Amino acid sequence: MGGSITATTAAETLRLEGFDGAITILSQESRAPYTRVPLSKGALAGREDVDDITLPLPSDDIELRPGVRAESLDLSRRIVWTEQGPVPWDGLVIATGARARRLAPELNEFVVREHADCLRLQEASTDADSILVVGGGFLGMEIASTLRELGKSVTVVDREPPLQRLLGETVAARIRQVAADRGVQFHIAPDGVTLFGDQATPPRGVQTAAGRTLEADVVISAAGDVPNVDWLARSGLRYTDSGLRVDSRGRVRPDVVAAGDVAACPAPGGGHARIPSWTNAIDQARVAARALIRGDAAPRYDPSYYFWTEQFGLDIKVSGALVSDTELQVNDGWTADANPALLIWGEADAPLRVLGWNHKLRPAQLKRMTRRSPRVMST
Numbered sequence: 565m566g567g568s569i570t571a572t573t574a575a576e577t578l579r580l581e582g583f584d585g586a587i588t589i590l591s592q593e594s595r596a597p598y599t600r601v602p603l604s605k606g607a608l609a610g611r612e613d614v615d616d617i618t619l620p621l622p623s624d625d626i627e628l629r630p631g632v633r634a635e636s637l638d639l640s641r642r643i644v645w646t647e648q649g650p651v652p653w654d655g656l657v658i659a660t661g662a663r664a665r666r667l668a669p670e671l672n673e674f675v676v677r678e679h680a681d682c683l684r685l686q687e688a689s690t691d692a693d694s695i696l697v698v699g700g701g702f703l704g705m706e707i708a709s710t711l712r713e714l715g716k717s718v719t720v721v722d723r724e725p726p727l728q729r730l731l732g733e734t735v736a737a738r739i740r741q742v743a744a745d746r747g748v749q750f751h752i753a754p755d756g757v758t759l760f761g762d763q764a765t766p767p768r769g770v771q772t773a774a775g776r777t778l779e780a781d782v783v784i785s786a787a788g789d790v791p792n793v794d795w796l797a798r799s800g801l802r803y804t805d806s807g808l809r810v811d812s813r814g815r816v817r818p819d820v821v822a823a824g825d826v827a828a829c830p831a832p833g834g835g836h837a838r839i840p841s842w843t844n845a846i847d848q849a850r851v852a853a854r855a856l857i858r859g860d861a862a863p864r865y866d867p868s869y870y871f872w873t874e875q876f877g878l879d880i881k882v883s884g885a886l887v888s889d890t891e892l893q894v895n896d897g898w899t900a901d902a903n904p905a906l907l908i909w910g911e912a913d914a915p916l917r918v919l920g921w922n923h924k925l926r927p928a929q930l931k932r933m934t935r936r937s938p939r940v941m942s943t
């Protein structure tokens with residue numbers, strides 16, 4: 565269920581596990597699966613087109629049904645209901661991901677989640693001079709970077725200093741400095757902003773709670789994502805705004821698993837949390853598909869928390885969950901202007917988090933470094 569990287573990886577894993585029954589992927593998008601990663605980077609810049617971002621189906625014995633949205637789920641009869649009719653199943657992989665959080669849906673604001681969003685923003689920004697990005701997380705900063713590279717005047721507005729919550733103050737401040745050196749402006753509005761404009765046309769700007777108005781030719785919301793769980797409303801499955809809860813093997817129940825941006829898995833130290841990143845989608849999909857076949861004999865999920873971001877000419881790779889900057893102990897080559905550099909939070913022989921700043925270490929090497937550290941996982 566869902567036509568993106570989690571669904572295709574789960575389908576591939578089911579085949580690798582020896583499952584030889586029918587596999588059907590239902591996707592509400594009308595086109596073949598594709599990677600979203602370039603939508604804020606090369607695709608937005610016009611360097612990558614639709615062929616470059618398309619994800620191949622793992623094998624030709626997997627049926628993809630594009631343009632078919634799951635409307636509801638009947639667990640007792642094992643049926644997914646769609647507008648085109650019922651789809652029966654013996655095992656179900658929920659991989660419906662997430663959608664962009666909209667701050668002003670009535671204004672038809674710009675967001676970047678689907679390929680169509682990327683094309684719409686590209687078109688709108690072609691003749692624009694000024695761009696306002698609301699939200700300074702990875703997505704907002706990548707969009708800011710790409711549009712700045714295209715010569716636009718870019719302002720990022722957020723409640724808190726961009727990237728701070730995700731990367732810690734030390735690294736975030738340095739990335740903001742690189743962005744500022746390239747001409748990006750930042751505006752911190754601690755009490756948030758309201759988008760304004762005319763009904764059904766894109767917003768013209770934002771107003772801060774303090775009464776300041778910022779206007780731009782194009783206003784983009786990059787204010788997080790919302791898991792696609794609405795279609796499960798009457799299924800009896802437990803979910804919240806924070807996603808669909810799964811166990812340490814990605815199971816919701818023995819015949820239903822979930823993975824990727826929609827799934828909230830056991831978090832270190834207790835509770836459940838989503839890990840909305842590309843690597844997590846792949847790794848979690850593999851675990852969940854195995855659990856569907858092997859049950860308790862399948863391995864548990866041990867997330868690497870690996871992700872990367874490319875912005876302002878920087879290649880940032882991170883492995884390990886976020887830890888406080890007070891744990892930043894080892895700074896291999898880190899000075900205010902060191903480039904490349906490797907940062908380690910925790911002890912050198914058991915790092916909690918490792919960050920490569922334009923560093924040549926490969927993702928697998930970074931992941932291995934944090935694998936050595938102890939983890940507390942609840943089931």
Ligand SMILES: Cc1cc2nc3c(=O)[nH]c(=O)nc-3n(C[C@H](O)[C@H](O)[C@H](O)COP(=O)(O)OP(=O)(O)OC[C@H]3O[C@@H](n4cnc5c(N)ncnc54)[C@H](O)[C@@H]3O)c2cc1C
Pocket residue numbers: 565566567568569570571590591592593599600601602603604632633634635659660661662663676677678703792795823824825826839840841842843845870871872873874
């Ligand atoms: C612009 C952008 C840039 C990114 N860059 C990075 C990056 O640099 N590094 C990184 O680690 N991660 C990045 N990510 C995150 C990464 O792309 C996601 O974590 C990943 O796409 C999650 O995959 P998924 O398959 O779980 O969900 P999604 O990609 O959201 O796919 C879910 C699929 O399910 C379909 N669907 C939803 N509801 C239904 C329904 N009811 N019926 C049928 N189908 C349905 C959707 O249409 C979609 O096709 C980026 C994301 C975006 C949007």
